[in-house]
Amino acid sequence: MGYRVPMQTLAVDHPLVAHKLTTLRDVRTDSPTFRRLADELVTLLAYEATRDVRVAEVTVQTPLADAPGVRLASPKPLVVPILRAGLGMLDGMTRLLPTAEVGFLGMIRDEGTLQAQTYATRLPDDLSGRQCYVLDPMLATGGTLAAAIQLLIDRGATDVTALCLLAAPEGLKYLEAVFEGTNAPIRVVTAAVDSHLNEQGFIVPGLGDAGDRLYGVV
Numbered sequence: 001m002g003y004r005v006p007m008q009t010l011a012v013d014h015p016l017v018a019h020k021l022t023t024l025r026d027v028r029t030d031s032p033t034f035r036r037l038a039d040e041l042v043t044l045l046a047y048e049a050t051r052d053v054r055v056a057e058v059t060v061q062t063p064l065a066d067a068p069g070v071r072l073a074s075p076k077p078l079v080v081p082i083l084r085a086g087l088g089m090l091d092g093m094t095r096l097l098p099t100a101e102v103g104f105l106g107m108i109r110d111e112g113t114l115q116a117q118t119y120a121t122r123l124p125d126d127l128s129g130r131q132c133y134v135l136d137p138m139l140a141t142g143g144t145l146a147a148a149i150q151l152l153i154d155r156g157a158t159d160v161t162a163l164c165l166l167a168a169p170e171g172l173k174y175l176e177a178v179f180e181g182t183n184a185p186i187r188v189v190t191a192a193v194d195s196h197l198n199e200q201g202f203i204v205p206g207l208g209d210a211g212d213r214l215y216g217v218v
């Protein structure tokens with residue numbers, strides 16, 4: 001029997017995170033500003049989300065002496081943005097993890113049933129031993145993120161961290177229930193856990209439709 005690993009959620013408590021999130025939420029914030037703030041915010045979240053990223057010890061020479069240090073280790077971490085809205089978090093993440101590889105998942109939530117459908121998958125076949133970082137700004141019902149994490153686990157991933165700009169308590173509870181008792185530690189790093197979901201499955205107070213605010217209503 002596998003041991004139980006509770007899901008860990010970290011809401012990053014930092015004034016700069018709160019400052020950027022406040023402007024992201026503001027309905028008056030236009031798309032160019034929204035894209036810039038999402039990019040800046042994910043870099044702050046990534047700093048916390050990568051605390052356990054694997055490194056290897058190295059020695060470099062300074063102009064004065066040898067200095068012990070570390071470099072990002074192999075195998076390379078995998079970053080997986082969930083299209084569309086997760087693309088708005090990709091550059092901010094890879095800026096901190098420049099050696100990471102990038103896989104892609106295209107997923108859309110049916111606005112009637114709130115069920116997630118996968119329309120694109122481009123991932124390495126074997127994810128065993130890889131640290132995986134999933135990017136999706138909104139964790140609402142949790143259906144999209146649960147399906148994405150399951151796809152990674154099906155390919156052997158055992159170390160998955162999701163970065164979300166906002167999370168709803170309902171979605172966090174759903175993820176906990178889905179992955180309870182799996183061997184894979186699941187971590188969620190978010191800028192805030194909001195109040196609740198409304199009847200349309202939107203996070204309240206939230207920031208609206210993240211994909212539309214990043215890229216327009218298409």
Ligand SMILES: O=P(O)(O)OC[C@H]1O[C@H](OP(=O)(O)OP(=O)(O)O)[C@H](O)[C@@H]1O
Pocket residue numbers: 082083084085086107108109110114116136137138139140141142143144145171201209210211212
């Ligand atoms: O937790 P859930 O209830 O599953 O909802 C969250 C999902 O909904 C949004 O995507 P959307 O379906 O709007 O696609 P988009 O990114 O292309 O706009 C969001 O970016 C998440 O992927």
Ligand SMILES: O=c1cc[nH]c(=O)[nH]1
Pocket residue numbers: 138140201202203204206207208209210211
């Ligand atoms: O509040 C929400 C919920 C799902 N998707 C979004 O973009 N926003």
Ligand SMILES: [Mg+2]
Pocket residue numbers: 085209210211212
């Ligand atoms: Mg959307």
